[in-house]
Amino acid sequence: MNSPVKPFFHPDNCFCGRSYRTWALFLMLMVFLGVAFACTGGPRPKTDPDVPYLPTPANVVYEMLRLASVSENDTVYDLGCGDGRVVIAAARDFNARAVGVEIDAELVEKSITNAAREGVSGKVRFLREDIFRADIRDAQVVTLYLLPGVNVLLIPKLFAELKPGARIVSHMHDMGDWLPDKTVRVGDSTVYLWVLPADIDGTWDVIVHGTGGPASGTLSFSQSFQVFHGTIFINGKKVRLYDTNLNGTGISFSSKSRAAGVTQITSFQGVVKDGTIEGQLVSGSKDSKEAVALYRWTAKRRNVR
CATH class of the missing domain: 3.40.50.150 (Vaccinia Virus protein VP39)
Known part of the structure; x- marks a missing residue:
């Protein structure tokens, strides 16, 4: 099938096939304008507004x-x-x-x-x-x-x-x-x-500092402006994050896992700074009204950009 789009130099386009003399004159004009542009030192500083002036009440x-x-x-x-x-x-x-x-x-x-x-x-x-x-x-x-x-x-x-x-x-x-x-x-x-949200997109190595010693894992974030989704892999389990929130450098999210018929909810809060996150988490049973534990957690970004 022939393409409906003709190449620029096709005779039916513009003046390209009408007259080689016209085309030559066009090229000479472009060269002249290019030289003139170069002689003036390039573009001049902008002096006109991008928008009309309308005062705010x-x-x-x-x-x-x-x-x-x-x-x-x-x-x-x-x-x-x-x-x-x-x-x-x-x-x-x-x-x-x-x-x-x-x-x-x-x-x-x-x-x-x-x-x-x-x-x-x-x-x-x-x-x-x-x-x-x-x-x-x-x-x-x-x-x-x-x-x-x-x-x-x-x-x-x-x-x-x-x-x-x-x-x-x-x-x-x-x-x-x-x-x-x-x-x-x-x-x-x-x-x-x-x-303005912190940049958290990517993979983070996370450590939860619990009473039984530190537990290491991995956080993965996919970010679009202040909205993000992610997963956490820790203690041999990978679960999705929910209730995610990113406000400037403040970050919070939760994870949910189930073991022995009990649903465990862990809520993270932290502050993002220079490729690290530091904060606290609360972990407890879904059916319990009291928090089971309050731990400190840290994360470090892999291959900080």
Whole structure:
């Protein structure tokens, strides 16, 4: 069967078969543009915004910062900060340090003026910069009022530069496949919250420090953002995990096994840090109202990335 898709140089496509002279002129034009591009030193810094400026209502600004649990210990970055209202509110109402990133020079100047009027100039900064190039590594909170597609394009940057546990808040628009941890309505507006999850995907060597001595095993996690599934292999048994939860660096899950007609439930809680997990577990019978034992457990990731 002949393919319905013709190759680019097929005579019926574009001008390719109409005239070799036209094709030669096209090539010369491309070469000229390439030389001109090289002579200018490559692409110029971006100076136009990715989204139109639409201010966030004051009550929504407050809810965004409240939902992110902003405190005096946080540095808040507002990407596409407009007139600086989120940055100013973070400093004025939540005593946080804050940085606004905005590519529109007039809006940056307006933000600086507004911050001075509100008396928070010493706690805020405004950068005239492309949000995709800005360094946000010292942020604990990132606020957004962009567009759905821009939000999704930011996901790799957020995971690359922010630490697990960082909070991201967006007015009106979600993050596509990355489902929010919380969603609230404020009048006609929607506010979304995400907590950046630790990277746990892969295999972990686990040790349970029990009264009879340590017992070793293996944990296997399959992760998609903050959602994960997995199994644990210990004491010669491999069982699936349930009630899984990953919130920043905090992790919890349970396992269930059955022996001698008794269902044993083990609930794990821990903290993920630098390729290790440390925490406690409670193990007991399903039919017992009291915990049988409380143990410490640790895990180390194989081939830490």
